[in-house]
Amino acid sequence: MDFTRRELLERCAAFGAATLVTSMPLSALATEWEAAEKKQPTPFCELGPFYKREAPHSSMMRVPGDSGMPLAVSGVVYNTRGEIVPNAKVEIWQTNSDGHYDIEGYRYRAVLEPGAKGSYTVESVMPGHYPTRVCQHVHYLTTAPGHKTLITQLYFATDPVFDGDPDKNFTRDPLITSRELVRPVVIKGDPKQIVAAVNFDLVMETL
C-alpha cells in the first residue's frame, strides 16, 4: 500500500506512532516535508550524433587490458517527487580513453536496467577528449513508463578543461547546460587498482 507523505504523517500521528513536537500544524509540516523531498529534474543535454540502437545489457563496459582510468558510475533513478522510478531503462555510451566512439561494434555502450530499486552501477573507463567536443562526457538516454524521456550527459569535475574550478569554468564547453551535470570524482580502491567513482542520480519528470 502506498501513502503520500501527508497521509503517512497523519496516520502516524493518529495512531500515536509519531509525536509531533512542533507548533507547526500537521498539514504545514507535511507540506514542508514534501517540499524537502522534491527533486529538480536532471537537466537536459543533447543526444549527439553517436547513438547506436541495440546495445548489450551489461553493467561492465571495461575489459581487462583497456587503457584509461577505471571508472565506476552509480546512481538512482528518481522522479521529481523524490520517489524511486521502477523499471527504468538507462542507455549509456561514451568514447574509449582515446576519445573514439565504437561505431562498428558496441564497446562502451550499454543498456542498464535499474529494476525495482531504481539503482544502477556501471564499470567503464574515463572517456577521452576528442577534437569536436571540449569535455569528457558520458551520454545518457533514460526511459521509464509514465515518464518523459531524459536525454542528458555526465561530466567530470576533474576534467582538465575546468582548471580545477568547474563552478567558474563549466561553460567552457558550450554544450554543458548546467553546472549540475558536472559531478565530483572520488578516487577509491588500493594504490594498485584505483577507480574513479562518480555518483550520478537521474531525476525524471512524470508525463
Next chain:
Amino acid sequence: MRQLMAAALVLLGAMSAVGSSRPVAKVQLPCESGYQDLSPSGTQLVVHCKDRSVRVVSVPEGTERHVFTAGQHANSFLYSQDGSWLAVGFEDGTVEVVPSQGTAPSKRWKPSARRIDQMYFFPDAKTLVVGPVDSPAQVWGFADTPALLATLPFEFGGLNACSVSPDGKTLVAAGDDTVLRWYDTATWKKTREYNGFLLETFALTFTPDGKRVLAGGADARITVMDAATAKPLRQMPPEAGSYVVEIDLLGDKQRAATVYLDDAGEKPPHALLWDIATVKSAALNSDAPLTCGTVVGGKLWVCSADGKTLTMSQYD
C-alpha cells in the same frame, strides 16, 4: 548537432570536383570568414564571420543585405531550393524567413524554446520543416502568417535530416532514434517507416524522379531506398572511420556528391562523387582550401576565400 552541421558546411566547402573548372565570380567579403553558404541560385552568400556575426551579401556585387550580429545567436541557415528565401534558426528557438530578393517582409516566429538545428524547405518554398534540438519536428506554412501544419514526433531526440519528394506529396524524416519515417503531406499521417538502421541518419535526398531516397549517416555509407516501399535497395561501400553528413545530387541525376566527416574529428573531411547506378566513386581532390559549395543549376559550384576576396568556380 550544431557543431556537426557547421562542420558539414565547412566540409562541403572543402571539396573540389573532378573535371575542369572555370571561375564564375569574385566577391569582396565584408569580413574574415572561414566558411560560407551559397544560395542555390548562385546569387547570394551567407558569410560566417570570424567575429561570430553573419552577413548576407549579394553575388558578385558583395552588397550587404542583412547582418546578424554575434549577440543575436543565429545558429543555422538554409536557402529554399529556388533561392527565394533564406531561413535562419536561432539558439533561442526563433526562426526567421528572409526574402532573398525584393522587398517582401521577413517572417519571424518562435516554434520552440530550444535551439533550431535543422530546417528544410518544401519545393514550393511556402512550407518549412523546423527541427529544434532533441524535440519533435514541426512543419510550418509561412505563405501568410506562419501556421503550424503538423508535428512529427520521434521515439526520442529530434530531427536529423529531411527530404520532400519533388511532387511535394511525401516527406521522409530521419530522427535521432535512427528511424526513417514517411509521411503523406496531405494528411500528415505516417505511411511507412524503416527501422533497419542501428545508427543515426544525417543526410536524406529524393532523386529527381521521386522514385528513390538516398540516405547516409553514421554508418558511413549511402543507402539507396525505394521511395514507395521504404525498403533499402542497395548500398554504397562504407568509408571506414567516417560518417556521411551531406548528399547532393548533381544535374545528371546520376552522381551524388557526398561529404564525410571523420568519426574522431581528427582527420580532415573528405568527399566522394558516387555514381549511384554503377556504385563507383571518385575522390574529390582539392588544391586550395575551399570554403563553400553547392549545386547551382545542376553544376557543382565551390568557393575559395583568400583574406576578404572570395573566388567562385563551377565544375563540369
